[in-house]
Amino acid sequence: MTRLVSGAPVREPGTREAIGVAVASPDRQYDFRSGPWLLTGNDGRLLVFGHVEGAVLRWTERRPGGPEWIGPDVLPMKGLTHLAVFQGRNRYAQLVGRRVRASGQVPVVDLVYAIQYQAGRPLSEWRSLGNPHAKRERTAQLGEPTGVVDASGTLHVLAPTAEGRLALRREDRQGRWEPWHDVGVATCTGVPAAAATSNGFVEILAPGRGGALMWGQQEPGGAFHRSVDLPVVPLPGSATALETSPGRTTYYLTDARTGAVMAVRAGEWPIQLDGVLPGDGRHAAVAATVDGYACTVLAHRGVHGRVVLGVCVAEQERSGVWWTDTGMATLGDPALALDGHGRVMVLAVAPDGAPSVARQEDGPGLNLGAWKRI
16 A cells, blocks of 8 residues: 655636625635535545635536536625534535524524535525524524434534533434434533434533543434543544444544554554544544545644645554655644545645645555646
8 A cells, every 4th residue: 555645835826606695706715714625426426515704605516526616605694603514425515504684782692504405506505404402592602503414314513512422413214404402411522523423323522521421312203311431532623433344334534642653442552553643623534445445534724734644454453554755744633535426535725725626646555646626
């Protein structure tokens, strides 16, 4: 398995034709408040979403496998302070945000969501999910949301509360929203990481003061029960989840006590991934086939501000992870996805604010082509 290779950033603006939305200049630099995110649409085209003040920006590959992009489309949404974008097996893009609206002396804070069913098409209308806090003066203390879509297409939305608890709201089997539910812990210190496995279960990992707090289901679509906590203290905001074998989730995170990258799985001791020093952001992970092997590809922003990629055989982290500093400076956390031809794609925000991508090249190993501005 060969090392990763990266090229120098290349300026390559895209051309545009909007579909029912406003259009931003392709030469503009962007101040992302959340994200960006990289997803694979249901037609194989890649999607990039980024949250800026007053709107969500969206870029779409012109055809599966690239290299041309359409965008950015401007999807207006005022008042968003945080946004999370994710998808389930149906490949719909799910957007969940925290919204603040002025109303007298106490602002109104709620969570909102929207769905994009097809790549490049308009979003659904934004709908409110409310706020788990009953007292309006506490609503402003609601934390950053995240979510997960299970194998049946049910959306689960999670957010830390003012009291350090974890609130959950999800759809029922008929697509109606259940009431807010307190997952049942008072020591959550940050945004959780959630995973939906191919056998229908959802798992939740949340950072706690003394360990990684875990919940799981005893049956698909069932209630969440506290699982055995994992003996590692996640740096808040660093954890990501990946199904690394059928029905089995691995969480990649930064240990707040040591600063090391860790791989953790239920029922196993945490595995320290040596050879890198990550920054304080979120890790990205994607499953890919490299040289005929089922592998895990990882990415994070290193302590020197550049994108660092790693690759290992799936669930064989103890055998070693091949790390490479790509040389690409990034303002935020990188993102990973597979394009329509199964090639690894890496997304980063260049120092001038431009979203840029690098694509796996043909040949043995995992080699990246030049970084290109979208």
